[in-house]
Amino acid sequence: MDGQIVKVKNKRGVRVIPGFGLSMGVTVAMLGVFVLIPLASVFIRAGQLSLREFVDVVTSRQVVSGYIVSFSCAFFAAVVNTVFGLLLAWVLVRYDFPGKMFMNGIIELPFALPTAVAGISLTYLYSDKGWLGAAFDKIGIEIAYTRVGITIAMIFVGIPFVVRTVQPVLEKLDRQYEEAAYMLGAGRGYTFLRVILPELFPAVLAGFGLAFARGIGEYGSVVFIAGNIPYETQIAPLLIMTKLEQYKYADATAIALVLLIISFVLMLLINSVQIYMQKFCKD
Amino acid sequence: MSKKQEKTFQQDMVGDGVHSIQKVIEPHQQEPNRIVKYAMIGVSVLFLFVMLVIPLAVVLVNALSEGWAAYQEAVMDSYTINALQLTFLATVSSVAVNTVFGLFAAYLLSKFYFRGRQVFAALIDIPFSISPVIAGLAFILTFGNIGWMGDFLKAHNIKIVFAVPGVILATIFVTFPFVFRELFPVMNAQGKDEEEAAALMGANGFTIFRRITFPHIKWALLYGIVLCAARAMGEFGAVSVISGHLRGKTNTLPLHVEILYNEFNTTASFAVSSILVLMAMVILILRSLIERKK
Amino acid sequence: MRSIHKIEIVFMILLMGILAGCGKDADSAKGDSIEILNVSYDPTREFYAKYNELFAKHWKEQGGQDVNVTQSHGGSGSQARSVIEGNEADVVTLALAHDITAIEENGLIDSGWMEEFDGSSAPYTSTIVFLVRKGNEKNIQDWDDLVKDGVEVITPNPKTSGGACWNFLAAWAYWQEKDGNDEEATKEYMKKLYQNVLVLDSGARGATNTFVENEQGDVLVAWENEAYLSMEEHPDEYEIVTPSVSILAQPSVAVVDSNAKAHGTKEAAEAYLKYLYSDEAQRLAGENYYRPSNEAILEEFSDQFHLDMNLVTIDDFGGWDEAYNKYFNDDAVFDQIYGQ
DSSP: OHHHHHHHHHHTTOOOSSOHHHHHHHHHHHHIIIIIHHHHHHHHHHTTSOHHHHHHHHTSHHHHHHHHHHHHHHHHHHHHHHHHHHHHHHHHHHOOOTTHHHHHHTTTHHHHSOHHHHHHHHHHHHSTTSHHHHHHHHTTOOOTTSHHHHHHHHHHHHHHHHHHHHHHHHHHSOHHHHHHHHHTTOOHHHHIIIIIHHHHHHHHHHHHHHHHHHHHHOOTTHHHHSOOOTTTTOOHHHHHHHHHHTTOHHHHHHHHHHHHHHHHHHHHHHHHHHHHHHHHHHO | OOHHHHHHHHHHHHSOSOHHHHHHHHHHHHHHHHHHHHHHHHHHHHHHIIIIIHHHHHHHHHHTTTHHHHHHHHHHOHHHHHHHHHHHHHHHHHHHHHHHHHHHHHHHHHHOOOTTHHHHHHHHHHHHHSOHHHHHHHHHHHHSTTSTTHHHHHHTTOOOTTSHHHHHHHHHHHHTTHHHHHHHHHHHHHOSHHHHHHHHTTOOHHHHIIIIIHHHHHHHHHHHHHHHHHHHHHOOHHHHHHHTTBTTTTOOHHHHHHHHHHTTOHHHHHHHHHHHHHHHHHHHHHHHHHHHHO | OHHHHHHHHHHHHHHHHHHHHHHHHSOOOOSSEEEEEEEEOGGGHHHHHHHHHHHHHHHHHTTOOEEEEEEEOSOHHHHHHHHHHTOOOSEEEESOHHHHHHHHHTTSSOTTGGGTSHHHHOSEEEEEEEEEETTOTTOOOSHHHHTSTTOOEEOOOTTTOHHHHHHHHHHHHHHHHHTTSOHHHHHHHHHHHHHTEEEOOSSHHHHHHHHHTSOOSSEEEEEHHHHHHHHHHSTTSEEEEOOSEEEEEOOEEEEOHHHHHHHTOHHHHHHHHHGGGSHHHHHHHHHTTOEESSHHHHHHTTTTSOTTOEEEOGGGGTHHHHHIIIIISTTSHHHHHHHO
16 A cells, blocks of 8 residues: 555655755744844853852742742643633534634734733732722632732733644544544543543643743733732742843843743653654554 | 434445434433533633633723723824834734744654654744743844844944844744644644655645645644734734834834833723734634635 | 745835835934934833923024934833943933943943033932822821831832832931931831832832722832822822932933944934923923922922922932942842841
8 A cells, every 4th residue: 555655665764755955944044043043142141151150040049939930820820721722622613602703713812912911901800909809809819919810811821822722633633533432332521531632632732831831931911910029929030120120131041041941841842742642643 | 213314324324324323322412412512612701701801801991991082092193003013014024934934844844754853843932932021132132232243233234123123023033933833733633644645646845735735734824824913913022122112113012002001191001902902803803704715 | 836926025025124124223314304312211201202392492493403302211221221232322311320320331321421411410300209099098107107017018129120229218218317327227127118018010100000000008109200190190099198208319311422423413412411401391390290400490399399308319328339239239138128
């Protein structure tokens, strides 16, 4: 069969599909110009610190607490976005109901709204005098100016990621497998967990990673809703701003570099899983 | 067997043999299904309402809080219009650049297996994981007075940062991975068998892409472009660092919003934000219309 | 194939757009019109919008060219940074001298800029006051009332907002005076003060918003001019309380010599700042809630400002460099207050 031949060729490392050189060239060139060169400047600047200074900066108590706040809030926000993103994608692809068009239409709005406006609006809503905050305040939950508030802002800016990475895959997913599973007597939940989720998993993971990364880097909206109290509600990007305000470029880039490396490793893991899954499924 | 069921059964005789059986089984599952369905829709609607619709309502309510005339004045202000033009230019540029990049990169990483693909993919994602402030700073450390290319650019009288090119570069940077990110999972899931088959039959690269790859990815591409455009319009952090806030020259809409706000001009700032919301709405409606043609 | 052409066309348009963008900023035209870039901080926009018209008229009458002033506003510190990084300001009008000194240290401003204009190059000043809700329920009269239990204070973070350094120093000056310069005792008070701080916003405007729109806290420690702006926006909702001791906040101005020389705008830039001291401009500053540096004109606004406040100045702290290192640098007093 055809597939057989292709496989043999692959093993010998001969590429059948044309365009490798061109797409490699364009990808490397654009990645270089728009991302890697500017990024190298950040590395160079952080490199002005000696190793000792670098370690001192990134392990100072304030900075470490900033990392903890940023990472923990971004993690929870990404988890919430993953659960609801998956749900939204499912509802939008599989069900018909009035208002679906509208729902599908507004998913990207958090991107278009400047983050500062989002932050101001969310704070207005969730402070203990705001429409929603007052209700939560009655049952003793404070949202604005706490880590919960930070998480809410991060959820807001990350809504589109999971929905929009899962949606296209779900649309292309062949329903035959599910139907076959029902036929064989599998329950809904079981079918979802065993048949659908594995197919969606790489996309869900990618969406989770993106939402998480976005949360870590987010500054504009969070800074309004966080109380910015040292050791409690100061996020890492705020500390970068603090350093810049003191004209300590190298310190600022050092803090950013640690964030970047952690996110990079995370992304690398996610991409590896994604690519591994692809091989696993196809072979 | 009712007449209708018999009909589907007969249809399936030539079909895959699945639908008829499902039709028979379905009535048992219908009830809990419906509850699950409405519960899921309900939760989704509630989530979107609380997390998205209400905050947007706050923007609109504030925008109109001083009446229509004040709204119009804020929106028709010449600085607002300048900012709108720049935002438009930056958005179009970043969509164009990132679409080209996204197509090539997703093609490369999903159709060819080579060592280090994971690293490539992770590198492309970097703009997402980097704080926007640092993204802006990266360009300043490259092209600014304190950057390593600063002297060269100054000698040749080329201005990049604190001028329009810097704003565009920063916007491209923060939206860089969007199109790729949308295309990649779909192209990955699709695999490369079809392309390989076509290539073996002697089709050239462009034909393969146009005839085989593209039909699979057009909706993902549309999503990617819309995401990219929306994010480009709203980008604040990176552009804020690099623009210099020159009124009427390097202020994008989000920056203009912030400046109005900082001048204690709250209503106008929300009014200008609402332009962004409307622009996003227009793009999203356009997308729905294209999708409907499907 | 057609689609390829389309892509090419889009690229051409983009390229042209980018080039046009470069060209436009290349140099300010010499001859009968001149362009000045004034990099300023946040709430000065209305003042400078009016002042620019005033100056354009004045400059023309003096036989100068048509002058076109471009404004740039943002946080004082980040604005200073943008000038260092390559934003080609001809003049800077920032919230505190420390930011201008940073530009000087990068060689863009000639040293001695502070003596170039009167009053340490601060044509208008302000001070730090309290904004409380109408009725002043917690009866806040002076700094001591801010450290009482149950009083919630809103003030921005001096480490991210240059303007907020003045707030900190004003409070410091009060307790220093009260305790006869006992530094440890003052630190204790400052610690209590910041324990009462509910939200430590990154900028002055954010803090105002937290207090006004989101109704957090009992008292906002703010610049006098910004307190007036809030009162203007929400009449009858707030009161201004003036503490017995405060600080003279001196927003400074300077010509960015190297840029102005390169643009050929030095003369106009100097005139632009000098004219801030004219009677018309001083009055305009007063109308925008800044205290005119001209004593006679300040008197004209005596019903607006409490002129009997005891105001210390930055010189009492040994100047900005010393003050910044002592209080706001990493691990300095402010960090210590939050440290333990």
